[in-house]
Amino acid sequence: MKQQKLGFIGAGNMASSLIAGLLADGYNPEKIWVSDPELEKLDSLASRFGIHTSTNNHAIVENSQILVLAVKPQVMQEVSKDIAPTVSRCKPLIISLAAGISEAAIDRWLGGGNDVVRCMPNTPALVKTGATALHGNDNISAEQRSQAEAILRSVGLAVWVEREELLDAITALSGSGPAYFFLFMEAMEEAAMKLGLPSQTARLLTQQTALGAARLAIESEESPAELRKRVTSPGGTTEKAIAAFENGQLRAMVLEAMQAAKDRSLQLSRELGGE
Numbered sequence: 001m002k003q004q005k006l007g008f009i010g011a012g013n014m015a016s017s018l019i020a021g022l023l024a025d026g027y028n029p030e031k032i033w034v035s036d037p038e039l040e041k042l043d044s045l046a047s048r049f050g051i052h053t054s055t056n057n058h059a060i061v062e063n064s065q066i067l068v069l070a071v072k073p074q075v076m077q078e079v080s081k082d083i084a085p086t087v088s089r090c091k092p093l094i095i096s097l098a099a100g101i102s103e104a105a106i107d108r109w110l111g112g113g114n115d116v117v118r119c120m121p122n123t124p125a126l127v128k129t130g131a132t133a134l135h136g137n138d139n140i141s142a143e144q145r146s147q148a149e150a151i152l153r154s155v156g157l158a159v160w161v162e163r164e165e166l167l168d169a170i171t172a173l174s175g176s177g178p179a180y181f182f183l184f185m186e187a188m189e190e191a192a193m194k195l196g197l198p199s200q201t202a203r204l205l206t207q208q209t210a211l212g213a214a215r216l217a218i219e220s221e222e223s224p225a226e227l228r229k230r231v232t233s234p235g236g237t238t239e240k241a242i243a244a245f246e247n248g249q250l251r252a253m254v255l256e257a258m259q260a261a262k263d264r265s266l267q268l269s270r271e272l273g274g275e
């Protein structure tokens, strides 16, 4: 897998995070190609990683057995239609990172009959703690599945979903999820300051508490509900705080927020996935 010719179209945040992750995993930089309209961005990636670059998307396709489409969803149709003749000739495995663009739309824009894996990554991929869900179309072989998974696993967790439509729920969970935790951290920081703590102390303790809770939840065999019960002694301080959250309908609010995110994901798919 580490010797497969791998191309990226779009040299933005996601592409550079994946390239950094792959190289840290021992991928051969000689096998990686990336394109972008901005020469400066390409020069910086070439000097940082020792990979090949080009401003010509067709040159990337020519040099790829696996092609990662890492442009914004809004330009995906235009980019795909432009490279379609070269893709039809070279037939690389297509991995799309674009939120809200269906496998069928990508395949159609690329001329049809392609092997397509669609991913929903998230921003913590930038610090190798990403959470990505993947789904592949019917053409995908077991080998291609493991190739796609290895690429996304280089920046964190990668899990497969059985049906493509589940990616809208994934968008509402892990795609948008980092922002929910940031909001909660923001609210905790503000509350801590109102309770009299200096801003720097409030920030540091909020951050470390979030990290500690996440790590404990990941490393423990217990469910989050069980871990919460363990730190909630009857008649204690945490019990009072949890009761205030429950009285404020926190769970209903989370459901409403995630439903809204999922609905918006579906709407964007309809808007972006047309001809």
Ligand SMILES: NC(=O)c1ccc[n+]([C@@H]2O[C@H](COP(=O)([O-])OP(=O)(O)OC[C@H]3O[C@@H](n4cnc5c(N)ncnc54)[C@H](OP(=O)(O)O)[C@@H]3O)[C@@H](O)[C@H]2O)c1
Pocket (backbone or CB within 6 Å): 009, 010, 011, 012, 013, 014, 015, 035, 036, 037, 038, 041, 057, 069, 070, 071, 072, 073, 075, 079, 097, 098, 099, 120, 121, 122, 123, 124, 175
């Ligand atoms: N970042 C995330 O956390 C995240 C999460 C989930 C999904 N995704 C998906 O990942 C994809 C990439 O996101 P990103 O955050 O990496 O975006 P980004 O930083 O904006 O990167 C996209 C890159 O593509 C370049 N580009 C634009 N038109 C191009 C063309 N015709 N040919 C080649 N390159 C072109 C852009 O250049 P210019 O800047 O000059 O336009 C930019 O450098 C998106 O589809 C997004 O939906 C990202």
